[in-house]
Amino acid sequence: MERVKERLQVARKALITLQELASKPNFTVLERDAAIQRFEYTFEAIWRAAQTFLFTMEGVAANSPKSAVRSSWQAGLLDEISSQAALRMCEARNMTVHTYNEKLAQ
Template sequence: MDRLEKLTKDFRSSLERLGEALHRAETYRNTGEYSFYRDSAIQRFEFTFEIFWKSLKYFLEKEGIICRSPRSCIREFFTAGYLSEDEVRVLFQMIEDRNLTVHTYIEELAEEIFSHLSLYEKILQDILKKLEHTIP
């Protein structure tokens, strides 16, 4: 198994766990346990974001493109024709939300970030499919 295959496998696993956490948080939305599950989903988002951008970075390196940050990797992935402008805007917002996750002790911020996670999950699923299609 080469490194890109390993990264995309880990990316898929992380996305599946994010989906499970989102579902669980929604199931418990109107209970006293909701904040625990919401915060768990946000933590899963953090893990998923990290493996996502590292997968992009490695994919681009194999294409001869060097990027050193999530933002630059997204730009390069767009330039290579894999993303639309709308997707790039969502991904840049995702970076901002990821950077704010250290402040999720602020309830309003935790709710705002959580409200974006379903959209992020969908776009990350689409990117994962693109990456998996490049693996022989």
């Protein structure tokens, strides 16, 4: 249970840093790139927290972000709308990590 708490704390801290930057009305190119980076590490922290929670509390092994989202929905941790949004975030994260496209970044 301690590991779950640690992972959740890391995820909360990461989310706060993303929200701080995302609340700015206009981004410079550097801030935009920082926001993309923060999104990536926040996403990673949150899915890892979900993975640890699911394994510890539900006995479910979720070995990928998408399986963590689906398992969270099946366990009742996410509603359908939230799980669909989370799956879209999985796709967005994959796009930011595996490709760099200036138009996509904007």
